Amino acid sequence: MQNHEMWWERCQFQEQMVPDLTLEDIARQAGVSRSTVSRVVNNFPNVSADVRQRVLDVIQQTGYHPNAAARTLASQRSWTLGLVLPQSAHQIFTDPYYPHLMKGIAQTCNDHNFTLALFLVGNEEDERKISARITRKGLLDGVLVQSGHHGDQQLIGRLVDAGIPQVVIGRPFRYDNVSYVDVDNVNAAFNAVTHLIRQGRQRIATISGLLQSTAGLDRKSGYLKALGERGYKLDEALIIEGDFTEAGGYYAMQSLLPAHPDAVFAASDVMALGAMRAAREAGLSVPDDLAVVGFDDIPIAATSEPPLTTIRQPVSQTGIRAVEALIDQIENGIQPPRHIIMDTQLVIRDSCGANRK
Amino acid sequence: MQNHEMWWERCQFQEQMVPDLTLEDIARQAGVSRSTVSRVVNNFPNVSADVRQRVLDVIQQTGYHPNAAARTLASQRSWTLGLVLPQSAHQIFTDPYYPHLMKGIAQTCNDHNFTLALFLVGNEEDERKISARITRKGLLDGVLVQSGHHGDQQLIGRLVDAGIPQVVIGRPFRYDNVSYVDVDNVNAAFNAVTHLIRQGRQRIATISGLLQSTAGLDRKSGYLKALGERGYKLDEALIIEGDFTEAGGYYAMQSLLPAHPDAVFAASDVMALGAMRAAREAGLSVPDDLAVVGFDDIPIAATSEPPLTTIRQPVSQTGIRAVEALIDQIENGIQPPRHIIMDTQLVIRDSCGANRK
DNA sequence: TGCGATTTTGAGAGCGCTCTCACAATCATA
DNA sequence: TATGATTGTGAGAGCGCTCTCAAAATCGCA
Numbered sequence: 150m151q152n153h154e155m156w157w158e159r160c161q162f163q164e165q166m167v168p169d170l171t172l173e174d175i176a177r178q179a180g181v182s183r184s185t186v187s188r189v190v191n192n193f194p195n196v197s198a199d200v201r202q203r204v205l206d207v208i209q210q211t212g213y214h215p216n217a218a219a220r221t222l223a224s225q226r227s228w229t230l231g232l233v234l235p236q237s238a239h240q241i242f243t244d245p246y247y248p249h250l251m252k253g254i255a256q257t258c259n260d261h262n263f264t265l266a267l268f269l270v271g272n273e274e275d276e277r278k279i280s281a282r283i284t285r286k287g288l289l290d291g292v293l294v295q296s297g298h299h300g301d302q303q304l305i306g307r308l309v310d311a312g313i314p315q316v317v318i319g320r321p322f323r324y325d326n327v328s329y330v331d332v333d334n335v336n337a338a339f340n341a342v343t344h345l346i347r348q349g350r351q352r353i354a355t356i357s358g359l360l361q362s363t364a365g366l367d368r369k370s371g372y373l374k375a376l377g378e379r380g381y382k383l384d385e386a387l388i389i390e391g392d393f394t395e396a397g398g399y400y401a402m403q404s405l406l407p408a409h410p411d412a413v414f415a416a417s418d419v420m421a422l423g424a425m426r427a428a429r430e431a432g433l434s435v436p437d438d439l440a441v442v443g444f445d446d447i448p449i450a451a452t453s454e455p456p457l458t459t460i461r462q463p464v465s466q467t468g469i470r471a472v473e474a475l476i477d478q479i480e481n482g483i484q485p486p487r488h489i490i491m492d493t494q495l496v497i498r499d500s501c502g503a504n505r506k
Numbered sequence: 507m508q509n510h511e512m513w514w515e516r517c518q519f520q521e522q523m524v525p526d527l528t529l530e531d532i533a534r535q536a537g538v539s540r541s542t543v544s545r546v547v548n549n550f551p552n553v554s555a556d557v558r559q560r561v562l563d564v565i566q567q568t569g570y571h572p573n574a575a576a577r578t579l580a581s582q583r584s585w586t587l588g589l590v591l592p593q594s595a596h597q598i599f600t601d602p603y604y605p606h607l608m609k610g611i612a613q614t615c616n617d618h619n620f621t622l623a624l625f626l627v628g629n630e631e632d633e634r635k636i637s638a639r640i641t642r643k644g645l646l647d648g649v650l651v652q653s654g655h656h657g658d659q660q661l662i663g664r665l666v667d668a669g670i671p672q673v674v675i676g677r678p679f680r681y682d683n684v685s686y687v688d689v690d691n692v693n694a695a696f697n698a699v700t701h702l703i704r705q706g707r708q709r710i711a712t713i714s715g716l717l718q719s720t721a722g723l724d725r726k727s728g729y730l731k732a733l734g735e736r737g738y739k740l741d742e743a744l745i746i747e748g749d750f751t752e753a754g755g756y757y758a759m760q761s762l763l764p765a766h767p768d769a770v771f772a773a774s775d776v777m778a779l780g781a782m783r784a785a786r787e788a789g790l791s792v793p794d795d796l797a798v799v800g801f802d803d804i805p806i807a808a809t810s811e812p813p814l815t816t817i818r819q820p821v822s823q824t825g826i827r828a829v830e831a832l833i834d835q836i837e838n839g840i841q842p843p844r845h846i847i848m849d850t851q852l853v854i855r856d857s858c859g860a861n862r863k
Numbered sequence: 864t865g866c867g868a869t870t871t872t873g874a875g876a877g878c879g880c881t882c883t884c885a886c887a888a889t890c891a892t893a
Numbered sequence: 894t895a896t897g898a899t900t901g902t903g904a905g906a907g908c909g910c911t912c913t914c915a916a917a918a919t920c921g922c923a
Contacts, residue, residue, distance in 0.1 A: 169643060171879055182903045187881065195901060218584065218644035219879035221575035222908050229623070248604060255626035259635060264645065266586070267624045269612035278616060286526060287575035287909085288621065395809055426809060449806065452752055452783060528909055539873045544911065552871060576909035579878045644879085870919065878911085883904105890899070 170213045179207040190215055221287055229264040230475060231283055231292040235301040236270055244393065244419070245447050246464055247295075250318065253468025254293065261476055263290075270304075280304060284311040291475045296321050297331070299361040314483070316475040318467060320363040328478065330471045330489035332462040334364055337493035338371025338414065341442045341460055344495060345412045346379050348502050350440055354387035354410035356401040356420050365390070368416045368444065384408070391420045398423025406431055411439060412501075418443035418450045418459055425453070425500070436502035446496055458501035461494045527570045536564040547572055578644055586621040587832060588640055588649040592658040593627050601750065601776070602804050603821055604652075607675065610825025611650065618833055620647075627661075637661060641668040648832045653678050654688070654720040671840070673832040675824060677720040685835065687828045687846035689819040691721050694850035695728025695771065698799045698817055701852060702769045703736050705859050707797055711744035711767035713758040713777050722747075725773040725801065741765070748777045755780025763788055768796060769858075775800035775807045775816055782810070782857070793859035803853055815858035818851045 172190070176183045181200060188196050189204040196204075207213075221227045232254055234247065251267075258265040266289060270276045283292055284307065292308055294301065297319030308315045309326060317329035345353050355372045358365030369388070376383070386408035391397040398420030405413065406427070415421035421443030425435050433439050435455055443450060446461035470489050478484060497503050529547070533540045538557060545553050546561040553561075564570075578584045589611055591604065608624075615622040623646060625636045640649055641664065649665055651658065654676030665672045666683055674686035702710050712729045715722030726745070733740070743765035748754040755777030762770065763784070772778035778800030782792050790796050792812055800807060803818035827846050835841060854860050 172881095173879080183880085184882080184903060184905095185901085188902090191881085197901060200901080214638070214642040216579070216644040216879050217642050218575050218578035219908090220881075221644075222573070222579050222910085223879075223881040225881095225908075227575065232624075251624070252626060255624055256628055256632075259626070259628075259632055262635070264639060265624045267589075267608070267612055267622045269609060269616070271613055271616075275613075275616055278619070281571070282621060285571040285574050287573040287578075395805065399809075422806070423809070448752065449779070452756075452780070454786075454811070529911095530909080540910085541873060541875095541912080542871085545872090548911085554871065557871085573909050576878090577911075579880085580909075580911040582878075582911095865923090866921105868919105868921080870917100872915105872917070874913105874915085876911105876913090878909105881906105881908085883906090885905105886901105886903080888899100888901070891897090893894100893896085 170211055172215070175204065175207050175211065175213050178211070179204045225287075227264075227288060227290050228262060229266055229289050230258055230472065231266045231268060231289040233268045233270065233279065233283070233292060233294045233304065235294070235296060235298060235304060236272070236276070244417075244445075246445065249464040250295065250468045253465030254472050256465075257469045257472035261472070263472075263476070276304065280307050283308070284313065289313070291315060291479045293318060293471050293475055295319060297363040298359075312483075314475060314478040316471045316478065318471050320367065322363060324486070324488070326486055328474055328486040328488070330467055330474060330491065331363075332467060332491045332493055334367035334493075335371040335374065337444070337460045337462065337495075338368040338416070339375045340371075340493075340495050341414050341444070342372050342375035343379075344458075344497070344503070345414065345440055345442060345501060346375065346381075348412070348440060350412035350502075352384070352387060352408070352410045352412070353381070354389070354405050354408065354413040356389055356391040356398055356405070356413060356415040356424060358391060358393050358416035358420075360390055365393075365416060372414055391416060393417045393420060395419045395423040395426075399427045402427035403431075406433075412441070413439060414442045416444050418445040418447045418457060421457055421459070421500070422449070422453060425457075436500050436505065440502045441500040443500075450496075451498070453500075455500050456498035458498045458503070459496050461496050463491050463493070467491050527568055529572070532561065532564050532568065532570050535568070536561045582644075584621075584645060584647050585619060586623055586646050587615055587829065588623045588625060588646040590625045590627065590636065590640070590649060590651045590661065592651070592653060592655060592661060593629065593633070601774075601802075603802065606821040607652065607825045610822030611829055613822075614826045614829035618829070620829075620833070633661065637664050640665070641670065646670070648672060648836045650675055650828050650832060652676060655716075656718040669840075671832060671835045673828045673835065675828050677724065679720060681843070681845070683843055685831055685843040685845070687824055687831060687848065688720075689824060689848045689850055691724035691850075692728040692731065694801070694817045694819065694852075695725040695773070696732045697728075697850075697852050698771050698801070699729050699732035700736075701815075701854070701860070702771065702797055702799060702858060703732065703738075705769070705797060707769035707859075709741070709744060709765070709767045709769070710738070711746070711762050711765065711770040713746055713748040713755055713762070713770060713772040713781060715748060715750050715773035715777075717747055722750075722773060729771055748773060750774045750777060752776045752780040752783075756784045759784035760788075763790075769798070770796060771799045771801075773801050775802040775804045775814060778814055778816070778857070779806070779810060782814075793857050793862065797859045798857040800857075807853075808855070810857075812857050813855035815855045815860070816853050818853050820848050820850070824848050 172183050172186050176186045189201050255265050268279045270279050291314035293316050295318045302322050320331040357369040389401045391401045402424035415424050421441050428439050443457050443459035446459045450457040450459050529540050529543050533543045546558050612622050627633045627636050648671035650673050652675045659679050677688040714726040746758045748758045759781035778798050785796050800814050800816040803816045807814040807816050
């Protein structure tokens with residue numbers, strides 16, 4: 150296959166319903182062999198201009214489309230990529246992270262003329278069914294696994310064992326031999342907390358993400374690193390594990406309150422929102438009594454009361470890079486695993502106190 | 507194919523990486539013919555118990571998985587469903603509607619052993635590529651189109667012309683010959699507005715959805731119907747078209763303010779949130795000065811200030827029903843189009859004023 | 864034990880495409 | 894014009910499975 154942009158993507162849709170045509174039919178009507186039609190269809194060179202045109206005309210008139218299954222069988226390429234969103238992802242599926250990720254992935258697949266197959270694994274049984282389907286040949290050329298959660302390691306291992314090209318989105322727990330793309334969570338959290346330190350905050354708490362996830366772990370590391378570098382001494386009372394939900398942030402903040410923090414870094418915006426709700430209910434003013442920094446830059450972060458200072462991560466971009474890495478792996482064979490780390494950006498709004506007069 | 511729950515979904519994953527096996531290989535090792543292995547693999551009856559066991563053993567040992575492309579080619583069934591989220595959907599992709607819809611769809615596909623292929627169409631070019639890919643044989647057994655937007659009618663028409671089994675999610679503009687499943691938007695809006703009337707509100711405004719969408723249109727109809735039935739006379743100054751975004755709701759509310767509404771029905775929660783923000787900035791108290799009802803019941807609706815009264819729609823359930831209808835159509839052939847309408851539920855919280863002492 | 868009915872098994876013809884290989888046609892060069 | 898290199902075209906063997914049809918094995922019952 151020489152050129153991924155195929156003629157039928159340019160061709161106008163045929164209005165009338167056509168009987169199922171085969172290469173053979175086109176060949177007969179154009180007075181050439183099956184091989185020649187195949188060459189035209191696949192944009193191969195070595196077809197004389199007039200023959201090519203004759204074949205294209207017949208194709209145009211008849212509204213012929215090649216059969217996907219037959220091509221896949223003969224060429225051993227399905228032009229389909231799988232995207233697996235595991236159990237952990239399923240639960241927090243209302244997080245705008247996923248739509249954005251999927252948007253980047255779907256768009257990139259489309260650009261490269263790949264079809265995207267989506268697998269949401271909800272439970273153990275799903276996982277069984279899905280791994281069987283994925284490891285089956287002739288369906289997928291490669292797989293993207295959104296992960297970073299502890300429970301997803303098995304699936305990743307299976308794909309490695311099956312020798313299926315794979316790129317993980319999010320840092321996996323064990324990442325020998327696996328390519329992945331992740332945002333730089335450690336640095337992002339480091340920058341967020343450093344920013345709070347520069348505001349003169351003394352008692353900086355954190356509502357971490359789930360510590361079964363590498364994102365949760367890494368963001369906590371960044372928090373600790375920032376405090377450590379500035380000589381703050383560790384206070385366990387200022388650290389609590391959240392679960393990436395609004396309610397989780399709310400309750401986490403409530404239990405943080407007795408330790409009298411004057412700032413909090415939440416590992417997600419929805420948790421930050423929950424934390425602000427708890428603070429508000431406790432009569433604390435944000436940012437005067439409590440500075441808050443979130444993570445994600447979800448849409449409502451800009452319009453919350455007060456607008457939320459947060460970390461913006463390039464989610465779509467992450468998806469794009471993952472697809473590109475996967476396609477590269479498919480086309481050029483297995484290579485040393487690549488670890489792609491995406492930069493983040495601190496978006497300063499009002500909740501951190503930096504904009505006060 | 508007698509039974510959709512296939513043996514390989516039950517079978518344990520083979521640890522070692524196996525060479526690509528074919529039916530032929532299994533047949534040879536088990537000392538039977540290809541046909542017999544095929545029968546075992548597909549759970550056909552008419553295979554003696556001992557032979558079946560012998561074959562299953564070999565399959566188990568070798569870790570054989572049938573080739574998807576070969577089956578599709580031979581059986582003319584791909585066991586894959588397409589989900590198309592058109593242009594309009596793409597833009598408002600942060601709406602939690604989509605994740606929930608996809609969850610229902612993906613889960614149901616998995617339950618029925620179908621693979622789900624996702625197509626996000628972002629622009630004209632995408633649409634060309636995607637329609638070509640969809641109408642190609644051998645890739646999809648049927649297609650779900652999330653629609654209800656004016657611009658999506660072309661795609662639906664193409665699929666009808668191509669004779670591909672299809673179920674539309676959301677009421678299409680022209681729905682002759684197309685099956686669809688939609689929530690009862692008219693009634694939902696009717697109930698929401700009737701609820702406001704019962705609270706004694708006199709000047710009830712609406713921030714409608716995009717009127718290029720049937721959802722926007724139908725919700726506005728419900729609003730008008732409720733007012734009409736109670737003898738309220740139409741005041742154009744109380745009606746404004748929104749765009750389903752927070753900012754849209756905010757500006758819409760601002761332009762509604764001069765007309766002095768004492769209640770507003772917003773066609774989506776995010777718009778309701780925007781409206782409340784505008785009201786707050788204008789010094790209006792919700793619900794005392796302005797009662798607000800939204801639509802969707804997104805997660806933050808429960809924790810907004812004040813908590814938002816809204817319409818809960820069975821989004822996942824809608825996806826489930828759509829998949830089931832599509833599979834039915836695939837298995838039992840084209841039938842008279844079905845129109846499935848889902849009920850909604852009014853969730854009363856504080857923003858409508860019903861819970862005041 | 865024999866004969867028809869039933870069940871189990873195998874042979875083989877596709878499904879619609881790709882791709883190698885050989886042959887035919889064209890070209891450049893001497 | 895002869896010769897080899899190059900380009901254009903066709904024949905045909907798969908790819909791995911399904912499914913029909915017929916043969917073989919088994920069964921029921923007289």
